[in-house]
């Protein structure tokens with residue numbers, strides 16, 4: 001079957017099993033079509049759940065934007081199982097494996113088209129598989145949402161301090177709603193980055209659409225951090241409660257539950273290798289360092305008489321992101337130092 005015939009037959013901008021006007025718990029999938037040796041004559045399913053009590057606020061919960069970031073995926077599946085539409089006032093839309101080919105391939109980007117979903121918004125319904133996923137989410141789900149959370153982790157290449165991750169702005173009202181959501185989520189750190197930091201990300205798409213959108217970085221290393229999971233198991237229901245969408249744990253209340261340690265990722269944050277070799281960190285995640293302090297070394301593999309090259313912090317701050325693979329090439333970010341941010345001055 002040709003891709004065109006599949007497209008005409010299944011309309012890739014639609015979802016099987018989902019009627020957005022219905023109440024209850026609906027489990028379905030979005031259609032992605034792609035004509036190659038494996039996928040011709042089929043659709044690539046993007047699982048989605050819609051749990052709704054009818055009119056009310058709508059939250060869009062996304063995980064698996066990058067396939068090797070796992071805490072959010074587990075949390076999304078839990079939400080789907082545990083949310084009871086009879087206990088909601090509104091709707092929760094959950095996409096637990098957004099770039100589903102990447103999730104199935106245990107990879108950051110899609111193994112089909114090398115597409116990074118978080119650089120693909122607003123997408124293209126007639127484009128490649130990753131662009132189609134972006135178009136499904138941006139075109140069909142985002143416009144229905146009053147709030148968006150896109151759960152990331154460090155992936156195979158890095159580990160983050162367990163953090164909320166938010167773009168500044170883009171304007172006062174949206175920014176205030178993001179800050180409020182971060183405080184309800186209750187993660188120990190919050191990393192603030194420049195407005196519209198990454199063009200084509202879901203956070204940028206949300207900001208451009210005027211919908212409060214936050215992200216998370218829940219540890220990483222291609223594995224699952226139990227502490228981050230436990231924090232989010234309390235934080236997600238508290239966040240949904242604060243949005244006026246009751247859910248399990250809603251009794252934790254609508255009052256902000258925690259003030260995170262606010263950090264800022266700045267242009268001086270990355271400490272970047274200029275050498276190929278073996279990365280040795282000299283600090284741990286969460287350590288406080290000062291500019292000029294040696295924080296990493298890279299050991300040369302073949303030059304046996306050469307001492308390792310040392311790398312220093314370029315700013316005062318907290319070690320916020322640590323690279324995981326030991327073998328590095330020039331240009332690899334070894335770690336990131338995030339200065340503390342006085343949120344009251346913003």
Ligand SMILES: [Zn+2]
Pocket residue numbers: 065066069152153155
């Ligand atoms: Zn990610």
